[in-house]
Amino acid sequence: MVHILGLCASPRREGATDYALRMALEGAQGVSEEIETSMVTLAGKRIAPCTDCKACIRSHSWCVIPDDMRTLVEQLDRADGILVASPVYCMGPTPQLSAFCSRLRAIRDCFPGLLRGKFLAALAVGGTRNGGQETTVAAIHNLFGIRGMNLVTNEPREYMGGRVWSDDAGAEGAQRDTLGMAGAVSLGRRLAETTLIYSYGKQVWAQRQETTNP
Ligand SMILES: Cc1cc2nc3c(=O)[nH]c(=O)nc-3n(C[C@H](O)[C@H](O)[C@H](O)COP(=O)(O)O)c2cc1C
Structure with missing residues (x-):
C-alpha cells in the first residue's frame, strides 16, 4: 500500500481548509485501491517554534522541546506522500505551519533520510479570491522542498498546487468555489498517482540492486 497523509495547518477544526483537504484526499483515494489516506490536523496541537538552541545539532538527537512534534514527525515518517493544506494568513502559511516546519530542522541531523524522496503537494485556502493562495503554495513548497522532498505541482492548466477561495x-464557502475545489481534487489525484508510480519504480530499483550486488 502507498500511504498519503493530509496535514491540515489550520488552527480551526472543520473549517474551509479541513474540507478542501478531505476532498483532495478523496481524489487521491480514487486513484487506486493501493492508495490509503489519513489526515492529521495541527489544530489543538502544542508546537513551539525552534529557538536555535542547537541541542539537536550537538547531540544528533531529537529536539528537546517537550510538545506534540515528535508524534507528528512519526506520522510524516509513515507516509509516502504528504498533502499539506494551509489557510492563507497574511499571504503566507499559518504561524502554526511555520513553527512546525522550523522544528523539522532537527531531522537534518538526527533523521536525515526521513523526508527525502517522499512526495509533497501544497493546497492553500484564502478568504479572498486572490488573497495570496499562490504565495502560500510557493512558501509550502519551500518549507518542505528544503527537506529533500519531491514536489508535485498539479495538472498543466491547474499550474502550481491547489488554490481555494x-x-x-468556512467549509460552505470552499464548497461554493467549484473551480478551486476541482483543482484541489486534481492535486490529490496527481499526488497519489505520482507516489504510486514511484513506489513501483523503487521496487524495480531494489531488485536491480540485489542482482547487481548480491
Ligand atoms: C490572521 C489571519 C490572516 C489572514 N490573511 C489572509 C490573507 O492574507 N489572504 C486571504 O485570502 N485570506 C486571509 N485570511 C482568511 C483565511 O485565509 C480564510 O478565512 C480561510 O478560509 C480560513 O481557513 P479555515 O476555515 O480552514 O481556518 C486570514 C485569516 C486570518 C485569521
Whole structure:
C-alpha cells in the first residue's frame, strides 16, 4: 500500500481548509485501491517554534522541546506522500505551519533520510479570491522542498498546487468555489498517482540492486 497523509495547518477544526483537504484526499483515494489516506490536523496541537538552541545539532538527537512534534514527525515518517493544506494568513502559511516546519530542522541531523524522496503537494485556502493562495503554495513548497522532498505541482492548466477561495465562509464557502475545489481534487489525484508510480519504480530499483550486488 502507498500511504498519503493530509496535514491540515489550520488552527480551526472543520473549517474551509479541513474540507478542501478531505476532498483532495478523496481524489487521491480514487486513484487506486493501493492508495490509503489519513489526515492529521495541527489544530489543538502544542508546537513551539525552534529557538536555535542547537541541542539537536550537538547531540544528533531529537529536539528537546517537550510538545506534540515528535508524534507528528512519526506520522510524516509513515507516509509516502504528504498533502499539506494551509489557510492563507497574511499571504503566507499559518504561524502554526511555520513553527512546525522550523522544528523539522532537527531531522537534518538526527533523521536525515526521513523526508527525502517522499512526495509533497501544497493546497492553500484564502478568504479572498486572490488573497495570496499562490504565495502560500510557493512558501509550502519551500518549507518542505528544503527537506529533500519531491514536489508535485498539479495538472498543466491547474499550474502550481491547489488554490481555494473560501470567501471567509468556512467549509460552505470552499464548497461554493467549484473551480478551486476541482483543482484541489486534481492535486490529490496527481499526488497519489505520482507516489504510486514511484513506489513501483523503487521496487524495480531494489531488485536491480540485489542482482547487481548480491
Ligand atoms: C490572521 C489571519 C490572516 C489572514 N490573511 C489572509 C490573507 O492574507 N489572504 C486571504 O485570502 N485570506 C486571509 N485570511 C482568511 C483565511 O485565509 C480564510 O478565512 C480561510 O478560509 C480560513 O481557513 P479555515 O476555515 O480552514 O481556518 C486570514 C485569516 C486570518 C485569521
